[in-house]
Amino acid sequence: xxxxxxxxxxxxxxxxxxxxxxxxxxxxxxxxxxxxxxxxxxxxxxxxxxxxxxxxxxxxxxxxxxxxxxxxxxxxxxxxxxxxxxxxxxxxxxxxxxxxxxxxxxxxxxxxxxxxxxxxxxxxxxxxxxxxxxxxxxxxxxxxxxxxxxxxxxxxxxxxxxxxxxxxxxxxxxxxxxxxxxxxxxxxxxxxxxxxxxxxxxxxxxxxxxxxxxxxxxxxxxxxxxxxxxxxxxxxxxxxxxxxxxxxxxxxxxxxxxxxxxxxxxxxxxxxxxxxxxxxxxxxxxxxxxxxxxxxxxxxxxxxxxxxxxxxxxxxxxxxxxxxxxxxxxxxxxxxxxxxxxxxxxxxxxxxxxxxxxxxxxxxxxxxxxxxxxxxxxxxxxxxxxxxxxxxxxxxxxxxxxxxxxxxxxxxxxxxxxxxxxxxxxxxxxxxxxxxxxxxxxxxxxxxxxxxxxxxxxxxxxxxxxxxxxxxxxxxxxxxxxxxxxxxxxxxxxxxxxxxxxxxxxxxxxxxxxxxxxxxxxxxxxxxxxxxxxxxxxxxxxxxxxxxxxxxxxxxxxxxxxxxxxxxxxxxxxxxxxxxxxxxxxxxxxxxxxxxxxxxxxxxxxxxxxxxxxxxxxxxxxxxxxxxxxxxxxxxxxxxxxxxxxxxxxxxxxxxxxxxxxxxxxxxxxxxxxxxxxxxxxxxxxxxxxxxxxxxxxxxxxxxxxxxxxxxxxxxxxxxxxxxxxxxxxxxxxxxxxxx
Numbered sequence: 001x002x003x004x005x006x007x008x009x010x011x012x013x014x015x016x017x018x019x020x021x022x023x024x025x026x027x028x029x030x031x032x033x034x035x036x037x038x039x040x041x042x043x044x045x046x047x048x049x050x051x052x053x054x055x056x057x058x059x060x061x062x063x064x065x066x067x068x069x070x071x072x073x074x075x076x077x078x079x080x081x082x083x084x085x086x087x088x089x090x091x092x093x094x095x096x097x098x099x100x101x102x103x104x105x106x107x108x109x110x111x112x113x114x115x116x117x118x119x120x121x122x123x124x125x126x127x128x129x130x131x132x133x134x135x136x137x138x139x140x141x142x143x144x145x146x147x148x149x150x151x152x153x154x155x156x157x158x159x160x161x162x163x164x165x166x167x168x169x170x171x172x173x174x175x176x177x178x179x180x181x182x183x184x185x186x187x188x189x190x191x192x193x194x195x196x197x198x199x200x201x202x203x204x205x206x207x208x209x210x211x212x213x214x215x216x217x218x219x220x221x222x223x224x225x226x227x228x229x230x231x232x233x234x235x236x237x238x239x240x241x242x243x244x245x246x247x248x249x250x251x252x253x254x255x256x257x258x259x260x261x262x263x264x265x266x267x268x269x270x271x272x273x274x275x276x277x278x279x280x281x282x283x284x285x286x287x288x289x290x291x292x293x294x295x296x297x298x299x300x301x302x303x304x305x306x307x308x309x310x311x312x313x314x315x316x317x318x319x320x321x322x323x324x325x326x327x328x329x330x331x332x333x334x335x336x337x338x339x340x341x342x343x344x345x346x347x348x349x350x351x352x353x354x355x356x357x358x359x360x361x362x363x364x365x366x367x368x369x370x371x372x373x374x375x376x377x378x379x380x381x382x383x384x385x386x387x388x389x390x391x392x393x394x395x396x397x398x399x400x401x402x403x404x405x406x407x408x409x410x411x412x413x414x415x416x417x418x419x420x421x422x423x424x425x426x427x428x429x430x431x432x433x434x435x436x437x438x439x440x441x442x443x444x445x446x447x448x449x450x451x452x453x454x455x456x457x458x459x460x461x462x463x464x465x466x467x468x469x470x471x472x473x474x475x476x477x478x479x480x481x482x483x484x485x486x487x488x489x490x491x492x493x494x495x496x497x498x499x500x501x502x503x504x505x506x507x508x509x510x511x512x513x514x515x516x517x518x519x520x521x522x523x524x525x526x527x528x529x530x531x532x533x534x535x536x537x538x539x540x541x542x543x544x545x546x547x548x549x550x551x552x553x554x555x556x557x558x559x560x561x562x563x564x565x566x567x568x569x570x571x572x573x574x575x576x577x578x579x580x581x582x583x584x585x586x587x588x589x590x591x592x593x594x595x596x597x598x599x600x601x602x603x604x605x606x607x608x609x610x611x612x613x614x615x616x617x618x619x620x621x622x623x624x625x626x627x628x629x630x631x632x633x634x635x636x637x638x639x640x641x642x643x644x645x646x647x648x649x650x651x652x653x654x655x656x657x658x659x660x661x662x663x664x665x666x667x668x669x670x671x672x673x674x675x676x677x678x679x680x681x682x683x684x685x686x687x688x689x690x691x692x693x694x695x696x697x698x699x700x701x702x703x704x705x706x707x708x709x710x711x712x713x714x715x716x717x718x719x720x721x722x723x724x725x726x727x728x729x730x731x732x733x734x735x736x737x738x739x740x
Contacts, residue, residue: 029534061393080612150185159171281723360416424442436504469532473525
């Protein structure tokens with residue numbers, strides 16, 4: 001075990017050293033926010049640093065990443081504002097010069113004339129005019145005309161509304177705020193179109209793809225993409241060899257003929273946890289309803305089957321709530337599972353455990369309802385910018401909730417760590433065979449509490465590269481990293497208590513699995529940051545190690561087979577059939593959603609063209625729900641199964657399982673993936689802005705594919721209803737049973 005622990009500790013330490021090193025580079029080499037943006041010929045100041053920073057806060061207050069995207073991060077209905085601004089600014093200048101020099105439009109010029117104007121444009125846009133001496137950016141008077149044109153255009157969109165972008169009229173009407181919002185949009189486009197000092201690529205490594213200004217993929221992105229694929233193939237081979245050689249070497253156990261957990265001692269705190277499952281069922285159902293509304297806005301823009309719902313519930317609010325509730329209910333499920341298993345691990349009920357569970361339950365309700373209300377108020381501009389930051393909408397996907405609610409949730413997690421951790425620590429002190437398994441579980445529990453606070457590492461006026469860096473610490477490391485370790489160990493612990501595997505083997509396997517996963521997962525966080533104003537090190541390390549994330553997922557087929565065979569070994573295991581079925585589903589979607597569709601967008605050469613397209617939505621749905629959602633559902637079922645010996649309504653669960661999986665497949669195959677492929681082809685051949693343009697997204701073919709999604713959505717929603725009805729019924733029945 002010493003070698004296994006040494007490997008785990010070494011991987012974690014080295015990985016975080018690398019991740020933090022890249023973080024320091026991000027701070028030092030991020031695109032500068034100038035004190036002034038001024039006209040070269042007249043020194044007239046058009047934007048100030050305050051305008052840009054407040055513009056970012058204003059963009060956050062209207063929903064931020066829930067209203068289009070910046071640098072490819074955000075929602076998909078409205079354009080990527082950076083790519084759109086660059087394209088419109090380039091077209092304006094080309095047409096302006098064509099009219100001035102040749103008295104015609106740019107498209108009507110011959111190739112030689114076009115080439116001359118394009119070379120002029122590239123020099124105008126790509127030349128870095130930032131001056132360190134006075135911290136200013138200078139632009140030409142001609143470029144000022146293009147900026148004015150864009151400012152008028154975008155001000156109209158946010159004040160008058162835009163149906164195809166699902167932006168309601170009056171989303172932002174204050175003239176001063178509109179000017180500052182445009183200052184921020186200009187800065188994001190400047191960073192994405194201006195070369196870094198002494199480099200031949202922009203601050204965003206030439207993202208987005210824009211042929212008009214020669215924004216094309218860099219050699220670094222191509223080289224590291226190839227290297228990542230080579231590493232992927234190499235380590236798949238190594239891991240497969242290791243798996244085949246060592247898989248059957250676990251300690252043999254005598255398989256019991258009866259269920260070892262059939263007469264499990266129950267505690268009052270476990271009964272207190274049951275109410276979480278009722279609220280979680282409500283959150284699941286509400287999230288799906290909001291998902292239906294959100295996706296429908298992509299076909300009708302402002303309406304829901306003719307009803308102008310956007311006046312009350314605009315797209316930015318419905319999408320915020322939809323994504324946030326997904327994180328809330330999945331995290332709540334895993335946390336409730338930890339609270340449920342805690343006395344089972346220690347064998348005793350510790351002091352104030354029931355009080356703590358009830359306190360956390362009330363805190364959960366306050367955070368969910370309070371943050372949702374704050375986001376609605378923020379998006380409707382009822383809050384000033386600072387109040388919005390703390391109580392309203394932070395503007396960043398998956399962590400939209402205001403800073404106050406974030407802190408409150410962090411405090412709740414610390415309490416959760418103490419409540420669960422003390423039970424695990426008590427069991428570790430027994431120094432039996434479960435010591436190593438419980439130690440890695442304790443590490444995962446502590447990490448879940450600690451790494452949530454990474455989301456507090458930026459402030460109200462932090463720059464976009466810094467915010468994105470810490471945001472992915474939370475979204476990737478917290479959810480995909482240490483929650484994944486927690487889930488792996490919990491399942492291993494349950495199976496060891498069932499005497500399906502030995503406790504020693506469960507411990508070794510869990511530590512080894514955590515080591516393999518974190519070897520790619522920690523540094524792999526950087527694959528979200530290739531083109532976010534970050535240095536080239538993010539591409540090199542992110543591409544290399546995100547490929548390693550996929551390696552263990554390729555062996556999920558073996559896990560599916562093993563879990564399936566498990567059901568055949570003893571009749572009593574049929575009691576756990578449906579939790580195991582959901583774990584099988586998790587393995588399948590880990591392989592497909594996280595593995596195949598994850599690697600589809602992981603290499604820099606792929607992400608360069610398809611970041612923020614529906615290919616991202618394919619990965620998001622199949623990985624977030626397919627893996628973490630299904631796992632959460634499996635945890636709910638295992639807790640209810642351990643709590644009660646009563647027979648279950650197998651029909652409801654059977655329907656729920658198959659409808660959820662078939663619905664998710666149909667959702668992807670009939671709609672999300674085909675739309676993503678069409679967008680990817682457009683992005684590669686014409687430029688990124690065209691792939692996000694309403695002309696493509698509202699074309700007859702794409703609209704038909706959007707409507708086809710209804711088939712999968714209806715099937716999936718029926719599965720959700722079956723599951724929620726089952727959980728509510730089973731939980732109520734469990735309440736009626738006695739505990740010690």
